[in-house]
Amino acid sequence: MESKEDLKVLRHSAAHLLAHALSELYPEVKLTIGPATEEGFFYDIILPNNLKEEDLDIIEKRMHEISDLDYKIEHKEISKQEARELYKNNPFKLELIDNIPGDYVGLSVQGDFKDLCRGGHVLSTGEIKYFKLTGLSGSYWRASRENQALQRVHGTAFFTKEDFDNYEKRIEEALRYDHRRLSKQLDLFSFNQEAVGFPFFHPKGKAVLNVLINYMRKLHYYNNYKEISTPTLLNDELWHRSGHYAHYKENMYFTCVDEASYAIKPMNCPGSFLIFKTRPRSYKELPLKLAEFGHVHRHELSGVLHGLLRVRAFTQDDAHIYCTLEQIEQEVLTILNIAFDVLKKCEFADINLALSTKPEKAMGDDNIWQNATNSLKNALDKLGYPYAIKEGEGAFYGPKIEIVIKDSMGRQWQCGTVQLDFFQAENFDLKYVASSGGFERPVIIHQAIYGSLERFFAILLEHYKGNLPFWLAPIQLSILTITDQQKDYAQKVKNVIERERIRFEIDESSDPINAKIKSAQTEKIPLMLILGKKEEENNSVSIRYQNGKQEFNVSLELLVEKLRILNQ
Incomplete structure (x- = not known):
């Protein structure tokens, strides 16, 4: 098993492979930096027209073609003067060159592609086989809003097909249980264009x-x-004193109150x-x-x-x-x-x-x-x-x-x-x-x-993949009547549950019991109380759990004990 450092080297090399593909597909691109990260790699770029998600397949295809060519990856040292000439049309690389101490800088070379680099690569592009571009986002040069806005291309890479396939499975599972998707299903929260990010x-x-x-x-x-x-609003002077104004100002919101400056x-x-x-x-x-x-x-x-x-x-x-x-x-x-x-x-x-x-x-x-x-x-x-x-x-x-x-x-x-x-x-x-x-x-x-x-x-x-435990679930149980004749008994059960401060709902629809159960399961409600003629006669309930387990003829006294244990 390769070490984390080996994986970092592979992903750093994959970032160069991405930059190589971008420079061939979009000759007008300006490359900035492309490091390895904990989860993969990225490269920040500028193009006259931003990339779209559908462009990633094209870029990824070109990366595979370059990988198949198996270019040897070489690292060399060149003079800063030579580097400045090489990147005379790229202000970002020129700034990097100026900030590197000494008279020489590192250069990574694969085929006709060259990139400013400190080193640490696999031997050839052919070693970079199992990779995927994962998305696009915005960024700023040097991570400062005062600088040029950039576009970030994200990706990840692995040494083996097995690791890559496991990653794909994890991504598929993560998408299936993405909290934003679950929120729509369970009616938990939303985002609106009127307040982006809030x-x-x-x-x-x-x-x-x-x-x-x-x-x-x-x-x-x-x-x-x-x-x-x-308070939510505090005078600017406080944030100067705390050091946030000097070091965190670009992440803060400001407003004016009685001609004085305040920050949220x-x-x-x-x-x-x-x-x-x-x-x-x-x-x-x-x-x-x-x-x-x-x-x-x-x-x-x-x-x-x-x-x-x-x-x-x-x-x-x-x-x-x-x-x-x-x-x-x-x-x-x-x-x-x-x-x-x-x-x-x-x-x-x-x-x-x-x-x-x-x-x-x-x-x-x-x-x-x-x-x-x-x-x-x-x-x-x-x-x-x-x-x-x-x-x-x-x-x-x-x-x-x-x-x-x-x-x-x-x-x-x-x-x-x-x-x-x-x-x-x-x-x-x-x-x-x-x-x-x-x-x-x-x-x-x-x-x-x-x-x-x-x-x-x-x-x-x-x-929890949406199946929040009983103590945490927004609706802890649902009362389901088999027929309308149990509606009065449902009110009695409701009164018992209310005293225990349980979050519940009563399904008052005219749907058949199977449809009511399915609805509660879709809402991922942990507990369902089934009330029919038999339950009413025995002053009891039947319990159906989210996982399908059932208990029949549970007295109301025993139900209260169970709820107290579950709600601890």
């Missing part, structure tokens, strides 16, 4: 979000969190900091845990929007924990236990943890970093779950723990994070009175378990 949640979809929020609220309550709410919050953190500052704080209050289900807005490129997985407005289950250095370990352990409770509840069995440590450029004292990192390690060790170390991959303001889950289709998702922060307490002048009587800065722990509720909802929908 989801509209229907009653059933909102019900699921509320269940997720209420479940997290319960965990917060048991672990001494206090819920807050902060892309993060919840600064609002929490302001609440901490409203009065003097004592070490006796620490750890102070402030949780918020904050609705944030971020300006994402239209080309990367993808259902609920990538939107322009979403809800974060943020919590900010203000504590001392000595309290970090216990608080992180608490957060991780909460995260595992949530993921176990949602039936994610494959969980990966990673600890990202101090990067080369970081703020704060080395001793503080070392103590904080040790606290994270100790918490992870006490949790007793394996974890990886990502050396130097922490944020400049503190180390962090990432929580990655694998769904039922084998896809990995990074959802939860536990981030230590040594920067914002100083930036916002946050302090507390220590036991010594002097002032000290709190350590801030940024916590997110779901991350984005909308994204987590989408992941759950696909993970």
Whole structure:
């Protein structure tokens, strides 16, 4: 089995193969960059007229023809002067050349095609056989909206036909259970041209979000969190102070209020900091845990929007924990236990943890970093779950723990994070009175378990393939009468269920019972209560589960017990 690094080399070579095909099919194309990615590769380009989805088959065909020619792939070093002459009509490549240190640059050569490159390729184009172009999207040069808009061509590649066929099967399954497709079937949410990238949640979809929020609220309550709410609009000065204006401005929305400039919050953190500052704080209050289900807005490129997985407005289950250095370990352990409770509840069995440590450029004292990192390690060790170390991959303001889950289709998702922060307490002048009587800065722990509720909802929908479990389903059960004569009895059963706060519906149509069952199955309702003459006479119900399992003559008392167990 080839290593991840080998696969990266193959996919990097496939990006060159794509660029080669593009340059032959569209001589006017301007190539920019084409790296390998975790899932495949892409190449950013400019054409007088953008490519369309139907063009991908033509490009892919030409890539196979070049692969069949089995050109040797050579890497050579050329002088910058020679490179500038080669790319004199491509400003993007010229900019890359200028930014490469030294007097020479790398060049990849296959047949008549040449591309600026640092190296790392397979031996020939003939080794690139199992690949597919997967789509188009928009991008910007250097990922900045202030620069030239580009078009991105996506693809993926594998070493063997078996790996490629398995990929095709995964894609087919992913398309079948795409959360956008399931949403239409189950009437959960929608998107409209009047608000591109902003989801509209229907009653059933909102019900699921509320269940997720209420479940997290319960965990917060048991672990001494206090819920807050902060404004959506905050003055620009705050975002200058937090650093978001300098580093995140292009992803923010701005407006004017009474001739003052305001921003719609892309993060919840600064609002929490302001609440901490409203009065003097004592070490006796620490750890102070402030949780918020904050609705944030971020300006994402239209080309990367993808259902609920990538939107322009979403809800974060943020919590900010203000504590001392000595309290970090216990608080992180608490957060991780909460995260595992949530993921176990949602039936994610494959969980990966990673600890990202101090990067080369970081703020704060080395001793503080070392103590904080040790606290994270100790918490992870006490949790007793394996974890990886990502050396130097922490944020400049503190180390962090990432929580990655694998769904039922084998896809990995990074959802939860536990981030230590040594920067914002100083930036916002946050302090507390220590036991010594002097002032000290709190350590801030940024916590997110779901991350984005909308994204987590989408992941759950696909993970369960639309068959949400009883506790989470928007409609938990449907009451189905065999004939109209059981309508009065249905009202009695309804009264029993209502007392248990179960989300239900009564199918009051005149359809035959088989049609009612089929309708409930299409809506993926976990439980159906069948009411006929026999059930009415015995003060009971017959239960039919989504998977086809049935139970007959279940008393109303036993039904209540079953519902309570299922709803835990």
